[in-house]
Amino acid sequence: xRKAFSMITAIxxxxxxxxxxxxxxNMVASTAQSTTMQYRKEQAILYARSYTxxxxxxxxxxxxxxxxNCVNSINGVVGNAxxxxxxxxxxxxxxxxxxxxxxxxxxxxxxxxxxxxxxxxAAIIDVYVTYNDVATSPVPIVYHRRTxxxx
Numbered sequence: 001x002r003k004a005f006s007m008i009t010a011i012x013x014x015x016x017x018x019x020x021x022x023x024x025x026n027m028v029a030s031t032a033q034s035t036t037m038q039y040r041k042e043q044a045i046l047y048a049r050s051y052t053x054x055x056x057x058x059x060x061x062x063x064x065x066x067x068x069n070c071v072n073s074i075n076g077v078v079g080n081a082x083x084x085x086x087x088x089x090x091x092x093x094x095x096x097x098x099x100x101x102x103x104x105x106x107x108x109x110x111x112x113x114x115x116x117x118x119x120x121x122a123a124i125i126d127v128y129v130t131y132n133d134v135a136t137s138p139v140p141i142v143y144h145r146r147t148x149x150x151x
């Protein structure tokens with residue numbers, strides 16, 4: 001009788017230890033997955049910021065008046081197609097002097113102009129960073145950043 005009780009106690013302890021081990025492995029796996037997702041999102045945010053700054057530099061370096069056109073987009077791929085980032089930058093110009101008429105978008109009637117006679121030009125920079133996170137969703141994730149920059 002005493003040996004049977006010891007055997008049942010040992011089996012019960014083994015089952016409890018196996019359950020605790022399974023729970024800890026599950027927690028470690030979910031923590032690793034959430035850390036990877038957070039890292040990928042932070043990378044997308046940094047790429048969006050970098051491409052915004054690169055678009056501002058391209059706008060300020062480009063001679064819009066002499067060339068009579070403007071920089072409208074900057075695109076790029078970081079990494080490979082499977083687990084990399086695809087960056088699409090769309091630049092829209094609004095307002096005033098120094099921007100050819102072909103580049104500017106007319107302001108809506110209810111929008112306040114940027115100054116006297118609309119002399120201050122500005123650019124709206126939309127950056128879309130697309131990346132795949134196959135672990136959570138087969139649909140690509142898109143991070144969007146919009147910036148209004150005086151030029």
